[in-house]
Amino acid sequence: xxxxxxxxxxxxxxxxxxxxxxxxxxxxxxxxxxxxxxxxxxxxxxxxxxxxxxxxxxxxxxxxxxxxxxxxxxxxxxxxxxxxxxxxxxxxxxxxxxxxxxxxxxxxxxxxxxxxxxxxxxxxxxxxxxxxxxxxxxxxxxxxxxxxxxxxxxxxxxxxxxxxxxxxxxxxxxxxxxxxxxxxxxxxxxxxxxxxxxxxxxxxxxxxxxxxxxxxxxxxxxxxxxxxxxxxxxxxxxxxxxxxxxxxxxxxxxxxxxxxxxxxxxxxxxxxxxxxxxxxxxxxxxxxxxxxxxxxxxxxxxxxxxxxxxxxxxxxxxxxxxxxxxxxxxxxxxxxxxxxxxxxxxxxxxxxxxxxxxxxxxxxxxxxxxxxxxxxxxxxxxxxxxxxxxxxxxxxxxxxxxxxxxxxxxxxxxxxxxxxxxxxxxxxxxxxxxxxxxxxxxxxxxxxxxxxxxxxxxxxxxxxxxxxxxxxxxxxxxxxxxxxxxxxxxxxxxxxxxxxxxxxxxxxxxxxxxxxxxxxxxx
Numbered sequence: 059x060x061x062x063x064x065x066x067x068x069x070x071x072x073x074x075x076x077x078x079x080x081x082x083x084x085x086x087x088x089x090x091x092x093x094x095x096x097x098x099x100x101x102x103x104x105x106x107x108x109x110x111x112x113x114x115x116x117x118x119x120x121x122x123x124x125x126x127x128x129x130x131x132x133x134x135x136x137x138x139x140x141x142x143x144x145x146x147x148x149x150x151x152x153x154x155x156x157x158x159x160x161x162x163x164x165x166x167x168x169x170x171x172x173x174x175x176x177x178x179x180x181x182x183x184x185x186x187x188x189x190x191x192x193x194x195x196x197x198x199x200x201x202x203x204x205x206x207x208x209x210x211x212x213x214x215x216x217x218x219x220x221x222x223x224x225x226x227x228x229x230x231x232x233x234x235x236x237x238x239x240x241x242x243x244x245x246x247x248x249x250x251x252x253x254x255x256x257x258x259x260x261x262x263x264x265x266x267x268x269x270x271x272x273x274x275x276x277x278x279x280x281x282x283x284x285x286x287x288x289x290x291x292x293x294x295x296x297x298x299x300x301x302x303x304x305x306x307x308x309x310x311x312x313x314x315x316x317x318x319x320x321x322x323x324x325x326x327x328x329x330x331x332x333x334x335x336x337x338x339x340x341x342x343x344x345x346x347x348x349x350x351x352x353x354x355x356x357x358x359x360x361x362x363x364x365x366x367x368x369x370x371x372x373x374x375x376x377x378x379x380x381x382x383x384x385x386x387x388x389x390x391x392x393x394x395x396x397x398x399x400x401x402x403x404x405x406x407x408x409x410x411x412x413x414x415x416x417x418x419x420x421x422x423x424x425x426x427x428x429x430x431x432x433x434x435x436x437x438x439x440x441x442x443x444x445x446x447x448x449x450x451x452x453x454x455x456x457x458x459x460x461x462x463x464x465x466x467x468x469x470x471x472x473x474x475x476x477x478x479x480x481x482x483x484x485x486x487x488x489x490x491x492x493x494x495x496x497x498x499x500x501x502x503x504x505x506x507x508x509x510x511x512x513x514x515x516x517x518x519x520x521x522x523x524x525x526x527x528x529x530x531x532x533x534x535x536x537x538x539x540x541x542x543x544x545x546x547x548x549x550x551x552x553x554x555x556x557x558x559x560x561x562x563x564x565x566x567x568x569x570x571x572x573x574x575x576x577x578x579x580x581x
Contacts, residue, residue, distance in 0.1 A: 098180055106143055106187060113139030133205070137198030140191045141274075145301045147188045148270065152306025154181040157356065158313050161447035182244070189241050196234060203227075229273040236266045253389050257366060267307055271299040317356070317367070317443040327437040328380060330399045330419035338401045339415075341374070341382045344442050349376050351473045352450025356443040357383065362394045371469045372445060375476035377484070381442070386466055398438050450474060450577065454491050456547035458540055460574075462560065464499040464552025471496070471551070495536060499527065499552065529560055533567040533574060541572075549577045 117135035153159065154177040200221075207216030221227045239259050243249065249256040302308065324345045331339040349372055356367045368391060374382035387396045387403065396403070400419050421437045450470055453459050461471050475496075481489050536546065548564050550557055557578050564574035 098176075099183060102183060102187065106146075106191075109143050109146055110139045110191075113142035133198045133201040137195050137202060140195035140198060143191045144188060144195060145298060147184050147191065148267070148298070148307075149301045149305030151181065151184045151188065152310045154178065154184075156306065156309055156313055157444070157446045158316065159309060185241070185244070189237060192234065192237055196230065199226075199230070225275065226273055229269050232269050233266055233273060236262045236269070240266070254366070254391060261365075267302055271302070274298050325440055325442050326421055326423070327399065327419075327440060328421050329417060330401060330437065331415055332401050332403070332418045333384070333415045336387045336403050337384055338387060338396045338399070339373070339382055339384050340399065340440075341380045342440060342442065343380050347381065347442075347445070349374070349381060349445045349473075350447070350451050351376060351453065351477050352470050353445035353447055353473075355381070355383070355445050358441040358443075359395055359398060359438055360441070361398045361438040362391065366391060367441075367443065371473075373469060373472040373476075375473055375480055377477060377480040384469060384472070400435070400437075450549050452577075453547060453549060454489060456545060456575070457490055458493045458495075458536070459491060459547045459549060460495045460497070460536065462497045462499065462548070462550045462552065464556055467551035467553075468498050469551070471549075474549075493540070497527065497532075499556070529563040530566070533563050537567055537569075537572055544571060545573045545575050547575050547577060551578075 114135045117138040160177055203217050203220040207213060207220060210216060212219070221231070240262055243256045243259040303311075325342060327340055327342045329339075329341040331341070333339060352372075354369050354371045357370050358364070358367045370383040370385065372381060373384045374380060385392050385395060387393050387401075418433060419437055420434050450473075453461075453474055461474065463469075463471055478491070478494065481487075540546075548560065550560055561576050561578070564576045568574050
């Protein structure tokens with residue numbers, strides 16, 4: 059039995075040695091657990107307050123608005139200040155979801171902070187700020203329209219005319235409807251219930267950006283007391299399209315162009331393997347493509363949908379001459395993808411109590427010999443963009459690594475474990491990594507196994523443990539077993555709550571001469 063398993067099962071680590079997460083507090087503890095998202099939230103709240111205050115004061119303190127200043131007083135500066143915040147949010151909204159940009163940043167010292175959860179938290183945070191200040195901007199102009207209609211003696215008809223008979227009016231409502239649809243379908247339960255609806259609705263951002271550029275073309279409030287009586291627009295933040303093009307939207311366009319170019323590289327599916335539990339493995343070959351461990355691709359199958367590009371983890375090793383992904387078929391897209399490659403999931407036969415995998419398709423042009431000719435057939439074309447970097451690329455930079463996967467979070471480690479096998483059996487270069495601790499956490503009911511030299515479930519020397527792991531004991535045991543390394547890489551993929559507990563344990567059991575480096579790569 060491996061030493062760590064023996065220590066965990068025999069409780070060699072004294073209870074007094076284990077530092078519980080609840081007893082450790084302070085700024086460093088908070089940063090290790092949930093500090094980065096909360097710090098981002100605080101910074102952006104302060105930044106939005108500064109931008110809004112600047113926009114309000116610069117609009118309110120102008121002496122060039124005699125009529126507007128006496129009519130609207132504070133509501134016009136409020137609407138203008140909210141517009142300035144919206145300009146800023148639109149400029150930065152897209153950056154977190156730019157895959158190439160985040161892959162580049164993952165190769166910098168910022169890689170520890172730029173993981174999947176953080177960048178999407180940032181994107182959602184900016185999105186909700188966008189919704190909030192869009193409402194503030196709208197309320198401000200509703201009041202402005204009401205005041206203007208009342209001053210002109212036009213009443214409610216004048217209010218409606220200003221809302222729906224002007225370019226800023228009707229375009230503003232179209233933007234609100236578009237933004238509302240994007241926001242509502244982004245809620246967790248709606249997104250999980252129908253991902254395709256969420257995916258296509260989210261692409262209404264193109265409509266939103268185009269209409270927002272039209273929204274500011276017609277300036278309704280102009281200066282009436284400017285230098286030389288110039289009738290300039292009261293808001294001088296620049297055209298909104300410049301904020302978009304110089305911001306994230308412009309970079310996204312470059313990524314889209316790159317995706318179209320790279321996606322046209324010759325790509326073909328070479329083999330399809332049906333696995334148990336509604337999983338299909340797709341092996342493909344793509345020219346001019348080199349992968350690293352723990353990376354992912356963006357896959358499009360035109361036969362299913364020309365517009366949908368889905369992120370999928372690469373499960374093949376860089377040493378292999380093909381690129382593979384394992385698809386867990388639970389959604390409309392994944393089921394349609396499986397059907398397009400001829401994979402039909404049926405109750406599989408049990409052979410000696412084990413569910414078997416089966417090759418169900420080989421491309422007719424694939425140079426694979428000794429294959430049943432009945433499974434050789436044309437397979438659909440696919441477009442692959444990437445690969446893009448993940449949180450697991452630097453595993454070989456550590457002497458000791460801890461891999462923790464929960465449920466389907468095991469997928470990122472398939473590529474890593476395969477690559478380790480190749481490096482051990484076909485060594486071409488010196489590998490710094492010398493020890494791996496691998497944990498696969500599954501929920502469900504099971505009966506404890508009888509004492510034996512190997513697990514009755516996995517047939518490995520490491521026994522299967524039927525209880526929730528005590529991560530404090532795990533990290534303390536690893537630290538007791540190894541005295542030499544300065545850093546141990548901890549790589550995790552799984553639910554956020556479990557990741558929170560692990561990040562705290564990593565921090566609590568790190569000392570000056572022995573540090574657990576946290577790497578989270580939820581996908």
